[in-house]
Amino acid sequence: MASEVQGDHIAKVIRAAIENDTPTLEKCIDQYSFSDCKVVDVQDPETGFSPLHAVISSCRSSVNGNGIKKSDHEDAASSTIRFLLENGAIWNQLDNNDETPGCLAYRLGLLNLYQLMVDAGVRAEMILSRLEEYERMEDEEGDNGEDGQKEPKEEEENVPGNDQLDSMETEDSVVELDGAEQQDVNTSAYLSSTLSLSSNKLLDDQQNGVMMAWESGIMRQSADNLLTAPELRILNIGFGMGIIDSHIQDNPNKPARHYIVEAHPDVLKDMESKGWMSKTGVEVHRGRWQDVLPELAADGETFDAIYFDTFAESYSEFREFFTEHVMALLDQSGRWSFFNGMGADRQISYDVYQKVVEMDLFEAGFEVDWEDVELPKFDQEWEGVRRKYWNIDHYRLPVCKFMD
Numbered sequence: 001m002a003s004e005v006q007g008d009h010i011a012k013v014i015r016a017a018i019e020n021d022t023p024t025l026e027k028c029i030d031q032y033s034f035s036d037c038k039v040v041d042v043q044d045p046e047t048g049f050s051p052l053h054a055v056i057s058s059c060r061s062s063v064n065g066n067g068i069k070k071s072d073h074e075d076a077a078s079s080t081i082r083f084l085l086e087n088g089a090i091w092n093q094l095d096n097n098d099e100t101p102g103c104l105a106y107r108l109g110l111l112n113l114y115q116l117m118v119d120a121g122v123r124a125e126m127i128l129s130r131l132e133e134y135e136r137m138e139d140e141e142g143d144n145g146e147d148g149q150k151e152p153k154e155e156e157e158n159v160p161g162n163d164q165l166d167s168m169e170t171e172d173s174v175v176e177l178d179g180a181e182q183q184d185v186n187t188s189a190y191l192s193s194t195l196s197l198s199s200n201k202l203l204d205d206q207q208n209g210v211m212m213a214w215e216s217g218i219m220r221q222s223a224d225n226l227l228t229a230p231e232l233r234i235l236n237i238g239f240g241m242g243i244i245d246s247h248i249q250d251n252p253n254k255p256a257r258h259y260i261v262e263a264h265p266d267v268l269k270d271m272e273s274k275g276w277m278s279k280t281g282v283e284v285h286r287g288r289w290q291d292v293l294p295e296l297a298a299d300g301e302t303f304d305a306i307y308f309d310t311f312a313e314s315y316s317e318f319r320e321f322f323t324e325h326v327m328a329l330l331d332q333s334g335r336w337s338f339f340n341g342m343g344a345d346r347q348i349s350y351d352v353y354q355k356v357v358e359m360d361l362f363e364a365g366f367e368v369d370w371e372d373v374e375l376p377k378f379d380q381e382w383e384g385v386r387r388k389y390w391n392i393d394h395y396r397l398p399v400c401k402f403m404d
């Protein structure tokens with residue numbers, strides 16, 4: 001009986017969303033409560049549609065003509081979407097077709113609605129990343145308490161924006177830099193795993209793709225964008241298959257000095273066997289960039305160009321890289337770039353992360369130019385790889401500089 005009532009309530013919420021009936025939605029929010037989610041996050045049992053999916057999907061029928069002008073319907077849908085988001089609706093809830101509301105809007109070509117969902121994702125991810133920052137700072141403060149005692153954490157309610165955090169899928173929001181949301185791969189597990197290298201890919205022991213040969217065009221263009229003149233000093237973090245390092249060595253603008261930082265023992269062994277340790281002008285630094293870069297900075301080293309492409313690291317580590325280390329190591333007129341694979345398993349995550357990183361770069365004092373790189377169509381490349389971490393047609397190649 002209770003589940004019947006619950007089913008009726010879900011149907012009413014979804015119907016109100018489809019009809020852009022915000023007064024009814026408001027009433028439902030006031031009157032109903034569900035044990036496992038908020039009213040604005042209920043899901044239709046058949047389609048998995050949340051109210052956000054339902055609003056967006058309803059614009060599909062207006063495309064076919066139901067007496068309401070398409071633009072009027074989309075305007076009404078925009079207001080309902082705003083209403084749902086203001087009431088804490090999750091921006092990246094998945095339906096039974098594995099689509100977020102934004103994916104659905106993108107597929108249906110509803111670009112204004114798609115943009116609303118991208119903006120919602122950016123807001124959610126920015127809050128999440130700031131919260132992680134607060135937590136990290138609190139942990140550090142706790143560790144360094146004056147009396148040497150670890151201090152208790154503040155109550156969560158005191159953290160700004162925490163009410164909004166409740167509405168997010170926090171776990172799913174952690175996007176790996178290499179494009180895969182491989183939550184089961186963490187740095188220490190990766191660094192102690194046995195790697196297998198073939199001619200077209202480097203895999204870890206769980207068959208996760210660490211690096212793949214199809215990325216060669218991206219690597220070549222990245223090297224070209226960084227080596228704007230001969231005799232520069234360049235630093236590359238993450239050797240992988242050595243693709244970018246080979247492009248750097250073969251570039252017409254051959255660098256004067258080429259530093260490589262690499263942490264994985266199997267990759268280092270491979271580098272040794274291929275003669276990288278004794279190449280003229282090349283200096284290989286063994287270890288994690290987190291340990292190596294402070295030493296380089298302490299030695300007074302600076303670079304004209306830096307490239308960053310690691311594996312199984314979180315966004316906050318990347319942020320730490322550019323806010324603390326690029327600052328110290330990049331020449332004032334230098335340029336730097338990174339493998340832009342964040343959120344690349346679906347278009348909306350890719351677009352959200354582009355904005356998030358742009359804002360963080362700006363805050364850290366960098367400007368960024370994006371260059372579109374068309375990618376080859378591929379499928380066979382993924383055979384034997386645990387998870388396809390790339391689902392986007394165009395790669396956006398970043399080139400970052402200090403702001404003038």
Ligand SMILES: C[S@@+](CC[C@H](N)C(=O)[O-])C[C@H]1O[C@@H](n2cnc3c(N)ncnc32)[C@H](O)[C@@H]1O
Nearest residue numbers: 238240241242243244263264288289309310311
């Ligand atoms: C995606 S691959 C780099 C691919 C490379 N850009 C290429 O063109 O072949 C990532 C590399 O970063 C290394 N790596 C991961 N975490 C690291 C860390 N914290 N410090 C240094 N290297 C790291 C991995 O062992 C791996 O070799």
